[in-house]
Amino acid sequence: xxxxxxxxxxxxxxxxxxxxxxxxxxxxxxxxxxxxxxxxxxxxxxxxxxxxxxxxxxxxxxxxxxxxxxxxxxxxxxxxxxxxxxxxxxxxxxxxxxxxxxxxxxxxxxxxxxxxxxxxxxxxxxxxxxxxxxxxxxxxxxxxxxxxxxxxxxxxxxxxxxxxxxxxxxxxxxxxxxxxxxxxxxxxxxxxxxxxxxxxxxxxxxxxxxxxxxxxxxxxxxxxxxxxxxxxxxxxxxxxxxxxxxxxxxxxxxxxxxxxxxxxxxxxxxxxxxxxxxxxxxxxxxxxxxxxxxxxxxxxxxxxxxxxxxxxxxxxxxxxxxxxxxxxxxxxxxxxxxxxx
Numbered sequence: 001x002x003x004x005x006x007x008x009x010x011x012x013x014x015x016x017x018x019x020x021x022x023x024x025x026x027x028x029x030x031x032x033x034x035x036x037x038x039x040x041x042x043x044x045x046x047x048x049x050x051x052x053x054x055x056x057x058x059x060x061x062x063x064x065x066x067x068x069x070x071x072x073x074x075x076x077x078x079x080x081x082x083x084x085x086x087x088x089x090x091x092x093x094x095x096x097x098x099x100x101x102x103x104x105x106x107x108x109x110x111x112x113x114x115x116x117x118x119x120x121x122x123x124x125x126x127x128x129x130x131x132x133x134x135x136x137x138x139x140x141x142x143x144x145x146x147x148x149x150x151x152x153x154x155x156x157x158x159x160x161x162x163x164x165x166x167x168x169x170x171x172x173x174x175x176x177x178x179x180x181x182x183x184x185x186x187x188x189x190x191x192x193x194x195x196x197x198x199x200x201x202x203x204x205x206x207x208x209x210x211x212x213x214x215x216x217x218x219x220x221x222x223x224x225x226x227x228x229x230x231x232x233x234x235x236x237x238x239x240x241x242x243x244x245x246x247x248x249x250x251x252x253x254x255x256x257x258x259x260x261x262x263x264x265x266x267x268x269x270x271x272x273x274x275x276x277x278x279x280x281x282x283x284x285x286x287x288x289x290x291x292x293x294x295x296x297x298x299x300x301x302x303x304x305x306x307x308x309x310x311x312x313x314x315x316x317x318x319x320x321x322x323x324x325x326x327x328x329x330x331x332x333x334x335x336x337x338x339x340x341x
Contacts (some may be wrong), residue, residue, distance in 0.1 A: 042071050046112065055112030058094065058228075061105065068106045070231060075099050075108040077233040081208060086150050092144060092226045113226040115219030122252045124271035129273055141218070141246060142280055144225050146287060148334045149239045152208030159204060164196045168301060175304050179325060188332045192300050199297060205288050209237025214249035232309075240295075243284055244302045247277060248327060263327050268337045281341045292341035299338075302329040 042062040046055040062071045071322025079096045094110035101107075118137050123130055157163065172189050175181075181189070210217075219226045250267040252273060266274065285292040306324035333339060 006102055018150075026151045031336075040066050054114040056208040057097070058110050058112050059107065060110075061107040062138065063105045068101075071106050071108065072101070074231045074233065075106075077235060078230045080235055081152065081230070081233070084208070085148070086117060089147060089151065090223065093230070094228055113219050113228050115221045115226055118215045118218050118220055118225070120215040120251055122250055122266075122273050124253045124269070124273055133144065134273065135276065137220075138276065138280060140220065140223075140225050142243075142284070143212070144227065145242055147244075148210075148227075149205070149207035149242075152235075154206050154236060156203040156205050158195065159199050159202045161200070164193075164200075168193055168196055171301070171304050171308060174286075174308055178308060178320075183331055185329070188300075188335070189304075192297070195297055199294065202290065202294070204290075206236045207239045210242050211237070211245075213242040215246075238298075239288060240284075240298050241305075243304055244299060245306070248303075259323060260326050260330060264330060267331075267339045268334050274339065278339060278341055281339075285341065295341040296338070300331060303331065 001116055020321070042060045045059040045061075047057045047059065048054075049056050060071055060074070062068050075096055078094060081093060082090055082095055085093070094113060097109045097111065099106070099108035118141075119133055122134055136291065172193060173269045176189075210227060210230065211234060212229055213227070217227055217229040219228070247266060248263055249259070250266060252261065265271075281295060282292045285294060303324060307322065307328055310324045
């Protein structure tokens, strides 16, 4: 069956045209890519059984040099993680099935994941029932992330002057080259860089990194969660970044669809969910035998690096809203109100 699907998509899919007809009793939907703008991102096909509610297979294909390398890396990392994880945990990520490459195209097929979307919207003024639902969701996400990181950890890296130069100073200089900075921003970046001196000799773990860890890429069966879309994954990364990404992307009291307001509601305002996140964050840092006070240094660095990554996505994803930089600027303007762990 997979060979038939591969043949059909190789012969038809890269024309970016709809419809094409998978073999036997299957139907498909296309979730990404555009005939008018084929370099925007890989085209993604979800293939379903006629009576199935979840995709049986997911096929990703690109014919653009801008996205072939991205798609190749995603497949290689997914293959690595699938064989690195324990057998019982592998079912929580897609299984890579096959890949095909030629000079102008890359294609791979992975299994689909079952489940339904997580309850995403957090209402700070809601009652006990909502608080319990969100608390259960947060515990499931934290449990998955900690197990994934524990099973993919490869040692630690000590914070030294060389580490600060490479992991902090260089990103700050790159950030400055990408964005015009005002005096308050410059003062903050200078103080932030100097603040790392107090953390020399701290040991930071290296773990697997998903890179796009938010509720849109999570499914649940009511007990555990599964994670899809590994296009920004890394075999080695910092464990805090996936947690920070997840929290920063949560809609919190977001009635008008404003993600910046949601970010402010979570990290700068006092309510039950704010307190719950402080507790989760402290547990996360203690899990890695690190002081939770490191949050005040690592979180701004995370925002700097996401602002850099975001600037490189403008062509790839046609983004015109530098949201991660706006989050960093909000932190700079309101640093006295930032959540303390």
